[in-house]
Amino acid sequence: MKTVEEIRRDFPILSLKVNGRPLVYLDNAASSQKPIQVLNAYCRFCESRYANVHRGVHTLAETATGDYEEARKTLADLVQADARGVVFTRGTTESINLVAQSYGRKFIKHGQAILMTPMEHHANLVPWQVLARAVGAELRFWPLNQDGTLDMVEGRKLLDARVAMVAVAHVSNVLGTINPVREIVEMAHRVGAKVLVDGAQAAPHMPVNLSEIGADFYAFSGHKMCGSTGIGVLYGRPEILEDMDPFMTGGEMIREVWLDHATWNEIPHKFEAGTPPITEAISIAAAARYLQEIGMDWIHAHDTMLTARAWELLAAEPGVTLYGPAGERGALVTFNVAGVHPHDLAALLDRDGIAIRAGHHCAQPLHRWLGVQATARASFYLYNTPEEVDALLEGVRAAKKVLQLV
Amino acid sequence: MSDIYGEILLDHYRLPRNKGRLEHPTLSVEGVNPLCGDELTLDLEFDGQRLKDIRFSGKGCAISVASASMLTEALKGKTVEEIERWIGVFREFIRTGRAPDGVELGDLLALEGISKLPVRVKCATLPWSALEEAISRYRG
Incomplete structure (x- = not known):
């Protein structure tokens, strides 16, 4: 059984620095990164x-x-x-x-x-x-x-x-x-x-x-x-x-x-x-x-652990509104921070190398039901770590400081 | 990414100029950013060929709010012809990141990094596109 550290080494892009900071990729619901095994399979097939x-x-x-x-x-x-x-x-x-x-x-x-x-x-x-x-x-x-x-x-x-x-x-x-x-x-x-x-x-x-x-x-x-x-x-x-x-x-x-x-x-x-x-x-x-x-059961359990941690940390953070059910859920948390537009939040997190999604996520009728124009979404996968969830929270706090209305 | 969230931009976001509605606008136009669904309304009051007053309302990100705030500040009191020239200057500036020779952009210079953020260009141009529609409607 691979450890998360070993899994991370399978994904070349995860060693990237973005804006001088280690990439924290939390946009997996939009698209996921590719392990070397997939890239190699593609190359070998084309080569031979x-x-x-x-x-x-x-x-x-x-x-x-x-x-x-x-x-x-x-x-x-x-x-x-x-x-x-x-x-x-x-x-x-x-x-x-x-x-x-x-x-x-x-x-x-x-x-x-x-x-x-x-x-x-x-x-x-x-x-x-x-x-x-x-x-x-x-x-x-x-x-x-x-x-x-x-x-x-x-x-x-x-x-x-x-x-x-x-x-x-x-x-x-x-x-x-x-x-x-x-x-x-x-x-x-x-x-x-x-x-x-x-x-x-x-x-x-x-x-x-x-x-x-x-x-x-x-x-x-x-x-x-x-x-x-x-x-x-x-x-x-x-x-x-x-x-x-x-x-x-x-x-x-x-x-x-x-x-x-x-x-x-x-x-x-x-x-x-x-x-x-x-x-x-x-x-x-x-x-x-x-x-x-890796095992789909393991991936589901890992996603669930990260998502629960993110939910718990963000729910305790003043000014954060979370959307969707609190209990069992898919590998993502969608939220808003009072006074901070999701696009600004995503752009400010990007300065720290953290990639999340902001917008209506191709679900405009649902956003009307929620009564908001846009939301921020962090989504997790097998290569994410609890430390990355913590980095997300730190990033949210930093963004509040930069943007919050005085 | 270049740091677009500088002090001038944040100042316009926190304390937007000319925010709200006009009581007797000559005309009102709405703009929508398809990226996020942000909506913005511009109220314009003309006195002949001169833009006597302008206000904006709606929700938006820091870039679209600051851009709208700067727009109102830059154009209040200008003539229709001057405004049309400004729209051209702004579009050129957003596309290239440089002000055309001999043009003083003032606070709008805070948006110079936008040309390198293609996804956010729509946020910065949202109020300007609404303004362009307003002017073409006013000219009839």
Whole structure:
């Protein structure tokens, strides 16, 4: 078992100095850093195994195709799902758009409803708005409790037979709320609705068992789990993917093409038009293996320890408002400091080498619900330390001194 | 990063000039920063071609508040033509970090580091974009 110090040595960027200070990287919910194992896997693949996949019959075409399909199995294994249901996409955003278009346009009808929550990232909100307008579906929103958890009693009332799709975040990227997705899937399936879970903030941080959760669709991104940008996963239950129309069309996704029509390849290839992100798939698979070696249980426990420490320290600091549930939560804390705009806070922390996110975090409706325009967010990962959480608190105190109104 | 949070900027943030609403503005314009959702309102009162009074209101970060405060201070009493020249000067200054030859920027010089912070440029230009819209509306 690696120590955090050993894990940190795997990440070259963590030895960087920013503005003369050691980098304290607390913007992991936006994107995570990459370990040398992932960078090396990418390089080795490009140096000795690379070619296009599912086309040529030469040696490199065979090795690259083998590695690419092996990557699919690695990702399926990470979330305990059937590899036939694992589609490589550009990221969570594309995964959700794929479902909204390919499933939604075919199966969601006029007068049916799409049930979402006010805590969704724009990526799990806007595609459904567009779909609803196109097919004449109704949008419904699962109410929140004051602490930013889902109101399970009120939500249940909205979940009637007209609901065709429930789209919900596994972990909120602002509130940190961990939603009871297994329970939601059970409730939804009882009324015949499908469920898409946005796992962008969950899959990198905790064990995810899709055979247990039972979601019809589950989406996550490579770059938030130590892999590269430009790749993500859509898991779809194979029998549903079979019935869906393609998302994009072109090469790779076809079986036979005539001048005036075409037939589709088998799943998951039906949804991978054009040359897929091959090197990115190698990278995300190397990242999944790296995380599994450390252990998803260990990562979740480590994140939880850091998050609890941050919550406790910030809650005791005068002028700090924290958002979301106080107990069990995802690997982030979102807050505001009275008299200090989050952008100024982030800029002032940056002077001390501390990277956090400030703004609306692609969740404007949620910020309206919170009654604020913007928030600051510190988010943690396997390579962060308790000392870095303490540095965050010191940075917040320093920023208050610089900016506080006199 | 260069230290944008200098004393002059912080002074305008802590004690913004011309903050509030005008009772009888000739026109009011709103600006929104898409980065953070910050909103800013400018009230302008003209006396013919001259900007008799100007005030700003809304919530914002130190850079947008200071920039708005400096704007009102620099432009109160100026003519529409002078204001238009100032808008051009400010845009050039924010883009390059240098004042055009022969222009005295005064406190606005505190924003000179912004050209190296592309993400924050929108914060500094928010009140100026609102002003530009106000002037074009006033000219009709």
